[in-house]
Amino acid sequence: MSRNKKLEEVSRESGVEPQTILEFIHQEWIVPVEPGIAEGFDDEDVARTRLIHELRDDFGVNDEGIEIILHLLDEIYALHFHKEP
Amino acid sequence: MNMDKDPYSVLGVSKTAGQDEIKKAYRKLAKKLHPDLNPGNKEMERRFKEVTAAYDILGDAEKRTKFDTQGADAFNGSDGSGFGHQGTSRGGPFYYQTQSGPGGGRYAQGFAEGFDEDLLSSLFGGRGRTARAPSKGADQHYKMAVEFRDAVLGAEPEVILPDGRRVRVKIPAGIETGSKLRLAGMGQPGPAGTPAGDLFVELDVKPSARYRRAGHDLEVDLPVAFSEAALGGQAKVATVDGQVMLEIPAGVTTGSRLRIRGKGALDRATAKRGDQITIIKVMMPEKIDDELREFLRKWSEKNPQNPRGETHVS
Numbered sequence: 188m189s190r191n192k193k194l195e196e197v198s199r200e201s202g203v204e205p206q207t208i209l210e211f212i213h214q215e216w217i218v219p220v221e222p223g224i225a226e227g228f229d230d231e232d233v234a235r236t237r238l239i240h241e242l243r244d245d246f247g248v249n250d251e252g253i254e255i256i257l258h259l260l261d262e263i264y265a266l267h268f269h270k271e272p
Numbered sequence: 273m274n275m276d277k278d279p280y281s282v283l284g285v286s287k288t289a290g291q292d293e294i295k296k297a298y299r300k301l302a303k304k305l306h307p308d309l310n311p312g313n314k315e316m317e318r319r320f321k322e323v324t325a326a327y328d329i330l331g332d333a334e335k336r337t338k339f340d341t342q343g344a345d346a347f348n349g350s351d352g353s354g355f356g357h358q359g360t361s362r363g364g365p366f367y368y369q370t371q372s373g374p375g376g377g378r379y380a381q382g383f384a385e386g387f388d389e390d391l392l393s394s395l396f397g398g399r400g401r402t403a404r405a406p407s408k409g410a411d412q413h414y415k416m417a418v419e420f421r422d423a424v425l426g427a428e429p430e431v432i433l434p435d436g437r438r439v440r441v442k443i444p445a446g447i448e449t450g451s452k453l454r455l456a457g458m459g460q461p462g463p464a465g466t467p468a469g470d471l472f473v474e475l476d477v478k479p480s481a482r483y484r485r486a487g488h489d490l491e492v493d494l495p496v497a498f499s500e501a502a503l504g505g506q507a508k509v510a511t512v513d514g515q516v517m518l519e520i521p522a523g524v525t526t527g528s529r530l531r532i533r534g535k536g537a538l539d540r541a542t543a544k545r546g547d548q549i550t551i552i553k554v555m556m557p558e559k560i561d562d563e564l565r566e567f568l569r570k571w572s573e574k575n576p577q578n579p580r581g582e583t584h585v586s
Contacts, residue, residue, distance in 0.1 A: 191417070194432065200364055213436030218379075227417070227432075231370040231378055238308055238367040246303055257379075260308065264371040265380035267311065 192228040201236040211239055216257055279326035279339065291333060298327040311368035409462030411469040420480035423447050424490070424512050424537045433458070441473060446488065446538030449477045482510065488539040488546025493553050496520060501554045511535040511548050518550060528552040
């Protein structure tokens with residue numbers, strides 16, 4: 188899995204504006220693998236960015252709602268895929 | 273994509289439905305079918321893609337008109353857009369698909385460690401990954417990868433801080449893996465009236481395919497032809513500053529070290545740059561033809577050579 192995507196690549200692959208992604212980072216919804224030279228994102232970040240964008244723009248979820256949904260999704264996936272740490 | 277399906281019936285709206293109604297219908301279906309809300313349910317995923325593709329057309333007044341007048345064929349073209357494609361925004365994997373497998377699920381890992389925690393208290397106790405929020409005014413520590421060339425020559429790359437701020441970080445020439453930079457006042461903000469903490473960035477220099485760092489010198493392998501090694505000549509050699517012409521003395525052999533002064537990394541103590549050490553690697557001709565074979569046979573009879581000395585005698 189590629190772990191050194193730049194912000195611009197995340198933007199291109201997810202179809203979400205860089206400024207919007209920076210906002211997601213500010214909200215701590217997206218956390219780069221390592222805050223680095225404007226890179227350090229991976230495929231998971233791309234998919235998560237797209238998901239947040241869909242929740243906001245297609246489903247009309249507000250920011251508080253996003254926070255709760257992401258939290259629950261993280262928890263569900265932890266149960267689903269990482270039962271044995 | 274099943275092209276027989278009519279996007280109107282996929283979304284369950286009439287042909288005269290307004291854009292608002294279409295959007296509402298799409299949202300309703302997408303909420304139910306979104307693969308991230310139904311991880312692993314292939315049927316739901318298939319229908320979600322169908323619905324998204326239908327909305328790609330009907331949600332866009334222009335594309336909708338095109339569909340209404342020209343039919344589905346208008347979107348079957350080689351331009352790869354529209355119905356039958358999945359929309360430009362749906363290229364990669366769904367989020368849940370990035371969660372399984374090695375290295376996946378970074379965001380979920382915060383939970384994998386404490387399952388006995390009460391779900392609700394963790395939900396309403398703040399953000400999921402509270403470990404990432406240090407106390408106020410605290411220093412922050414990060415690691416950052418640096419391109420090899422930037423570490424040698426210095427650079428000022430743009431960095432995204434964890435809170436989304438973009439700043440330029442000055443990387444001094446000559447730094448090595450493990451060097452730490454301090455960005456004063458760039459850490460967490462302090463409680464009212466107190467200064468912010470500092471940001472410490474530990475640098476991790478990426479290896480280069482071409483250069484090896486040896487102190488302040490850079491080592492580079494230089495393949496030379498058998499004949500160049502024997503007869504000498506000139507060769508273009510890459511350095512971190514660009515190409516230079518290097519004089520190859522006659523009679524060099526594999527392992528010979530030719531020094532190009534001042535093309536290494538900066539020695540901060542002396543403010544002088546190290547050298548590039550070009551290490552010769554003699555390459556045999558790709559094809560040994562009869563002429564060369566005959567010549568070498570005669571030549572070696574008269575000039576016996578034992579480069580191994582006694583080292584490989586058992």
